[in-house]
Amino acid sequence: MEQIGSEYLDDKLATVKEIDFLQYRSGDLPTWCPGCGYFGIVDAFYKACRELELKHEDIVAVSGIGCSGRTPIFINSYGFHTLHGRSIPVASGLKLAREDLNVFAVAGDGDALGIGGGHLPHVARKNINITFLLFDNSIYGLTKGQSSSTTPHEQKTNSHPAGNPDKPLNPIKLALSYDASFVARGYAGDPQGLKEIIKAGTLHKGFSFIQILTPCVTFDKEYRTWKNLKENVYDLNLSVKEKNMETAMRAAENEPFGIGIFFQDTNRPHYQDILRRLNAAD
Amino acid sequence: MKDINLVVEICGSAGEGTISAGEILSRFMSGQGFEIMSFDSYPAEIRGFGKCVAHTRISTNPIYSPGKYADVLISLNDRHSISQLSVLKSDGILIYDNQPPKAHKEDQSVVGWATPGMISYGIPLNMLANKAAGNARGMNMVALGALAALFHVDKDAFTGSIRNRYAKKKQIVVDSNVNSFLQGYEWTKTNVNKTDLISFDSVSPQVQGEKLITNGNQLVARAALDAKLSFYAGYPITPATKIMEILSKELPKHGGTLLQTEDEIAAIGAVIGAGFGGKRAMTATSGPGFALMTEFTGLSMMAEVPAVIINSQRGGPSTGIPTKTEQSDFNAALFSGTGDCPRVVLAPTDTSSCYQAMVTALYIAEKYQTLVVLLLDFFLSNSIKNIDVPDKPSQEQIYANIAPNKEQLKDYKRYKDTKNGISPRAIPGTPGGMFFSTGLEHSEYGRPDYTDANHLKMTKKRYRKFESILCEAPKLEISAMDSESVDIGVVSWGSSAGAAHEAVMIARKEGMNAASFSSMMVSPFPEDELIAFTDRCKQILIPELNFSGQFAGFAAGIIKRPVERLNFITGRPMAAEDILQKMREM
Ligand SMILES: Cc1ncc(C[n+]2csc(CCOP(=O)(O)OP(=O)(O)O)c2C)c(N)n1
Ligand code: SF4
Secondary structure (H helix, E strand, O other), X not given: OOOOOHHHHHHHHHHHHHHHHHHHEOOOOOOOOOOOOHHHHHHHHHXXXXXXXXXXXXXXXXXXXXXXXXXXXXXXXEXXXXXXXXXXXXXXXXXXXXXXXXXXXXXXXHHHHHHOOOOHHHHHHHOOOOXXXXXXXXXXXXXXXXXXXXXXXXXXXXXXXXXXXXXXXXXXXXXXXXXXXXXXXXEOOOXXXXXXXXXXXXXXXXXXXXXXXXXXXXXXXXXXXXXXXHHHOEEOOOOOOOOOHHHHHHHHHHOOOEEEEEEEOOOOOOHHHHHHHHHHHO | OOOOEEEEEEEEEOOOOHHHHHHHHHHHHHHOOOEEEEOOEOOOOOOOOOEEEEEEEEEOOOOOOOOOOEEXXXXXXXXXXXXXXXXXXXXXXXXXXXXXXXXXXXXHOHHHHOOOOOEEEEEOHHHHHHHHHOOHHHHHHHHHHHHHHHOOOOHHHHHHHHHHHOOOOOHHHHHHHHHHHHHHHHHHHHHOOOOOOOOOOOOXXXXXXXXXXXXXXHHHHHHHHHOOOOEEEEOOOOOOHHHHHHHHHHHHHOOOEEEEOOOHHHHHHHHHHHHHOOOOEEEEEOHHHHHXXXXXXXXXXXXXXXXXXXXXXXXXXXXXXXXXXXXXXXXXXXXXXXXXXXXXXXXXXXXXXXXXXXXXXXXXXXHHOOEEEEEEEHHHHHOEEEEEOOOOOOXXXXXXXOOOOHHHHHOOOOOOOOOOOOOOOOOOOOOOOOOEEEOOOEOOOOOEOOOHHHHHHHHHHHHHHHHHHHHHOOOOEEOOOOOOOEEEEEEEOOOHHHHHHHHHHHHHHOOOOEEEEEOOEEEOOOHHHHHHHHOOEEEEEEEEOOXXXXXXXXXXXXXXXXOEEEEOOOOOOOOHHHHHHHHHHO
């Protein structure tokens, strides 16, 4: 009989795993527009769950409102579609009450930085142990193309036909200045890379902030398009510079299309560990 | 046996030991077996020398309201006490300092303002305190000594009580307080010619078991811990802050977690998150915070996630009057938010029922997967009473979630349309129980479904739960009726119920034919019982502490009859005297 080579086995295993990740997909077909970047994001998410071998029943995906808010419907896990801008507080309460669960919070850019922008500094400085996925398409998708907090200055949108008068926020800079202990940027067109980032964020003990560049193919034909993203996105290749805030800040300022992990502090205790220490000392 | 029913007010400025003297007096009287209720008022400012009043009612009989007028006013500060004379009864007793360190101008001395029917006893409070301890700090104790001597109160028991109060302090503090008390006592015994009739001599109330001296805020915190609260999130706001402060100490000891959030939206969001995780969770706030929580109240109802919000009402609207009591969030509690959004609202009617209300709130929220609002107010939160030690919640009240069984998990419908509207709820971590929850209208599986038939079906299901919740309503408080019908039925809610009940009792003694009705559960409301009651009343009076008669309008809609209203927004608790006066006029 022919010897079965180890490469063959590895290959086979990879294919099985590859197919196997579909178990994390729910029975519902995504309702997003064909070509929407969000397909790539959930793909990366399924794969990250598979590789981390997370139990379905221990995953809770908490979302806000928007096209991104629908995400939990397409995941075979517990899911909670909450309110516009409020995935962070709900996910925080859930995680603090149930440390045993893997809690993901999902939000669009309007969700996370506009209406819900007030929650971000606090979950970051408290370092609550959840993984936050910011689906950043720099536009309001669900309400059909109005300016969001990350829409470029002067871009024409349905709420600003003459051009957006506001300056966009820089999510990575914000997260860094809010003292998030894990700050990364991924790209919907690179599910493999994004998967690795989601895995790292999930394993990180503390608040993980992951901005995901993704196009809204229906309402932004100008700026964050597949074409522009493909041309501009590149790997930052920052070998994770532990606690190097300076490098991270510089990259956040100068490299709007660079993807990778900007910053991670693995020594900082997360919220519940801090509480336990303080209450034990009390 | 003689009855005692006495209201004592001590008036001074912040820092003169006014409040602690009131506290010592009420603790002592409670220990002697009397019923007590006290309600202090402080200056709004944190610092400064604003006016403080310690108001204590002492009685051999159950106390339902703090009493509007004082029988005795102890003045530790003439300037502040002059205005307090307005609530001293026309035949009341004034105890004042007759040898202040600096003589008052004539119009600034409290005794100059006392009206002729009042009895005034001048005691050299300042001088005696200095004699006892070398400074004026013990004036409050001198005054208590004078009070004890005047009213024949057991001196030794009283000094014991003072010693207890300062037990943790240095001996010198204990001694100077006790000595001040004794100076006041002896001086009064020797020098004062008593002309009033108040006497505790041969009054020996029945001491009935162990008493707990407490207020609404302390009781809800205690009840929440007894009912296995495991998560609290909140944002500070008067008069609810104390609940968070107590729980921040106690909850971690009970294995729970307390989160101070960035605002009230985050607080209720986190509570709903914890509730989704299957844990008992709550928050406490006041009007402005409750307004912010409104957006999440709809989600709790729609996604059927347990959540409890305590709203301790202040004077409203907007930032309103933070340190005054009012009942003007009735409408907000029942109707805030959008859409057809039923919720449970419990309004305890007195201090001791705060405990039961809290236990019931957590139980109903969990069992019926719904939002429960617990309405306190500044008065209930802060007024102090000695109550019977409450019974701990039963196991049934503590573990109330109805989980799906194996069979139901095979094709799990998280929002199954059931007979009583309750759909078995899987808790994250349960294999095979995975579901999706949303504030969008959804099918029995939790998937968005906007068809008209589904919207109607699910709306009905959510309302159906409330029919069953009525059976969980704590017992109604309806006074007995001697005859088939009464002339006046007083219908009340929340903290006004005590005064209403008391007014009706006095009215009946006076020969009026009257009865009272109140219900701790105000949503869903026991409508049938209210109708049955009001059908037997010729006239209906609804007293409450808001301007527009929020509850009166609600009740009139149920009974479809006009009602007499009695509304106050003075910031003071409802007074039996005012209700009684209105009843006499009706
Ligand atoms: C309180 C509130 N205001 C407004 C809306 C309407 N709304 C729904 S989604 C949305 C913005 C969506 O944009 P974004 O958050 O960027 O998410 P996306 O749809 O792009 O994923 C708005 C304004 C709402 N649901 N709730
Ligand atoms: S509107 Fe934009 S964000 Fe929403 S699904 Fe369509 S492409 Fe995606």
